[in-house]
Amino acid sequence: xxxxxxxxxxxxxxxxxxxxxxxxxxxxxxxxxxxxxxxxxxxxxxx
Amino acid sequence: xxxxxxxxxxxxxxxxxxxxxxxxxxxxxxxxxxxxxxxxxxxxxxxxxxxxxxxxxxxxxxxxxxxxxxxxxxxxxxxxxxxxxxxxxxxxxxxxxxxxxxxxxxxxxxxxxxxxxxxxxxxxxxxxxxxxxxxxxxxxxxxxxxxxxxxxxxxxxxxxxxxxxxxxxxxxxxxxxxxxxxxxxxxxxxxxxxxxxxxxxxxxxxxxxxxxxxxxxxxxxxxxxxxxxxxxxxxxxxxxxxxxxxxxxxxxxxxxxxxxxxxxxxxxxxxxxxxxxxxxxxxxxxxxxxxxxxxxxxxxxxxxxxxxxxxxxxxxxxxxxxxxxxxxxxxxxxxxxxxxxxxxxxxxxxxxxxxxxxxxxxxxxxxxxxxxxxxxxxxxxxxxxxxxxxxxxxxxxxxxxxxxxxxxxxxxxxxxxxxxxxxxxxxxxxxxxxxxxxxxxxxxxxxxxxxxxxxxxxxxxxxxxxxxxxxxxxxxxxxxxxxxxxxxxxxxxxxxxxxxxxxxxxxxxxxxxxxxxxxxxxxxxxxxxxxxxxxxxxxxxxxxxxxxxxxxxxxxxxx
Numbered sequence: 001x002x003x004x005x006x007x008x009x010x011x012x013x014x015x016x017x018x019x020x021x022x023x024x025x026x027x028x029x030x031x032x033x034x035x036x037x038x039x040x041x042x043x044x045x046x047x
Numbered sequence: 048x049x050x051x052x053x054x055x056x057x058x059x060x061x062x063x064x065x066x067x068x069x070x071x072x073x074x075x076x077x078x079x080x081x082x083x084x085x086x087x088x089x090x091x092x093x094x095x096x097x098x099x100x101x102x103x104x105x106x107x108x109x110x111x112x113x114x115x116x117x118x119x120x121x122x123x124x125x126x127x128x129x130x131x132x133x134x135x136x137x138x139x140x141x142x143x144x145x146x147x148x149x150x151x152x153x154x155x156x157x158x159x160x161x162x163x164x165x166x167x168x169x170x171x172x173x174x175x176x177x178x179x180x181x182x183x184x185x186x187x188x189x190x191x192x193x194x195x196x197x198x199x200x201x202x203x204x205x206x207x208x209x210x211x212x213x214x215x216x217x218x219x220x221x222x223x224x225x226x227x228x229x230x231x232x233x234x235x236x237x238x239x240x241x242x243x244x245x246x247x248x249x250x251x252x253x254x255x256x257x258x259x260x261x262x263x264x265x266x267x268x269x270x271x272x273x274x275x276x277x278x279x280x281x282x283x284x285x286x287x288x289x290x291x292x293x294x295x296x297x298x299x300x301x302x303x304x305x306x307x308x309x310x311x312x313x314x315x316x317x318x319x320x321x322x323x324x325x326x327x328x329x330x331x332x333x334x335x336x337x338x339x340x341x342x343x344x345x346x347x348x349x350x351x352x353x354x355x356x357x358x359x360x361x362x363x364x365x366x367x368x369x370x371x372x373x374x375x376x377x378x379x380x381x382x383x384x385x386x387x388x389x390x391x392x393x394x395x396x397x398x399x400x401x402x403x404x405x406x407x408x409x410x411x412x413x414x415x416x417x418x419x420x421x422x423x424x425x426x427x428x429x430x431x432x433x434x435x436x437x438x439x440x441x442x443x444x445x446x447x448x449x450x451x452x453x454x455x456x457x458x459x460x461x462x463x464x465x466x467x468x469x470x471x472x473x474x475x476x477x478x479x480x481x482x483x484x485x486x487x488x489x490x491x492x493x494x495x496x497x498x499x500x501x502x503x504x505x506x507x508x509x510x511x512x513x514x515x516x517x518x519x520x521x522x523x524x525x526x527x528x529x530x531x532x533x534x535x536x537x538x539x540x541x542x543x544x545x546x547x548x549x550x551x552x553x554x555x556x557x558x559x560x561x562x563x564x565x566x567x568x569x570x571x572x573x574x575x576x577x578x579x580x581x582x583x584x585x586x587x588x589x590x591x592x593x594x595x596x597x598x599x600x601x602x603x604x605x606x
Contacts, residue, residue, distance in 0.1 A: 027128050027322050035268065039267065041267065042266050045259070045260030045265050046261065
């Protein structure tokens with residue numbers, strides 16, 4: 001039988017650390033992609 | 048400024064002040080006034096984090112810097128995403144779960160009252176002076192636009208922001224920040240489109256980028272490892288990383304942002320929003336400055352952007368002669384630019400680069416003449432480039448929108464910083480040392496008084512800050528003097544179990560002293576002071592902590 005869970009909307013539940021570590025990896029990968037894009041941008045218009 | 052421009056600016060100011068004041072009803076108790084009862088959503092906190100960092104200096108100083116020096120400055124932000132990840136793992140859950148009002152409050156729990164007081168005092172001094180510089184930038188613009196004295200414009204901006212911050216507390220700060228960020232982004236996109244639309248018919252947006260790129264204005268990565276170079280990928284990834292760790296993790300003006308979030312997860316998300324958006328946003332701002340540079344390849348720029356200083360000597364014969372040389376150099380460069388756009392080859396490229404050098408020499412002669420004639424050896428008109436461009440070249444209504452965006456950028460930073468200064472003054476000093484048993488109403492009243500006093504202090508500092516060169520660098524230099532050492536104390540507190548109060552206190556003093564030595568006796572650029580200060584504080588703090596004997600620890604624990 002399903003139990004009705006009351007959500008505390010003022011203080012939502014915390015996300016697990018494992019989820020956060022994936023987000024952090026995503027941030028670092030995005031940074032590398034952005035730096036590569038900026039480097040290509042500079043090179044393209046300077047040549 | 049025409050009627051429509053005035054209407055936009057006045058409507059913006061009236062709305063922001065009204066919006067701030069109506070938050071008073073949520074600010075009756077201490078936690079509501081200083082931390083919004085820890086109830087704000089991540090997107091509002093995230094926008095507030097970005098708005099606090101994005102001051103009018105960022106708009107005015109950075110666009111001017113892009114005009115003169117290109118996009119190199121963007122490298123300063125490369126360490127920011129890494130800093131945000133580190134802070135999300137460490138201080139965000141730490142401070143949030145400790146239920147503190149200020150970052151320095153935690154240091155008393157970990158070390159002692161004097162370490163808390165010293166760090167909080169350092170924050171008050173450096174940030175109090177920093178707000179003054181933040182107020183100075185938009186006041187420069189207004190003084191040009193209105194022809195008012197800078198003192199009058201400083202007090203108009205400073206005290207109007209002080210008013211709604213004083214009344215509405217952190218709720219007013221955050222929710223006005225959200226609206227101000229919308230105005231800023233909208234203004235940036237509009238100015239971008241208008242600048243490009245004013246290029247000559249045969250020059251496209253891409254042609255403009257080729258022109259800028261040929262003169263080295265689009266360099267975004269400099270891999271040379273040179274500590275005397277201001278902006279390289281290394282200073283951004285290493286030195287600025289330390290600055291951002293300290294700014295977002297130990298500076299109350301930013302810590303207070305994520306302490307208002309609903310939960311640790313929402314606090315983390317708000318910081319990661321900056322991690323994703325900050326570099327693209329900074330790219331956009333710098334691109335505007337570069338496009339203004341391209342615009343002035345075809346339209347004649349002012350020889351000196353600071354109209355007030357130029358006006359003092361514009362009637363002299365030497366100035367007229369320099370103006371003629373400048374016009375000739377500009378015409379040559381314009382012709383070379385058009386030739387390069389028409390046919391991009393080595394010959395037209397070299398001719399264009401040579402013509403640009405001739406133009407730069409002519410402008411340098413003019414700047415040197417201003418310096419010698421006015422006796423102002425530190426004269427620098429970088430901060431005047433963007434406002435002078437906007438007022439002279441933007442259509443009716445858009446001038447008002449851009450001025451409102453600059454106001455928004457200024458007020459969003461000033462309000463958050465005043466609120467943080469008031470919080471540290473109230474919680475770390477007044478409640479801790481002078482009046483421990485007050486009611487909520489009493490502390491909120493004191494917080495409001497502190498906001499007013501800090502607002503007044505910042506206005507007085509701003510009066511002296513308008514002649515300090517590139518204002519964004521002035522603010523970063525202020526920060527770099529203290530930030531590294533401050534970060535070192537928090538590293539000791541959180542990561543070094545053996546660290547003791549004596550070590551933290553004297554380590555901090557050693558750290559500040561080491562930065563003073565580095566600034567006076569070496570040529571290293573100011574961003575690296577953050578690394579020096581942090582490392583010296585941690586090493587000295589650790590070594591001094593080793594001198595605290597176990598018996599002393601036991602006896603101090605027993606008492």
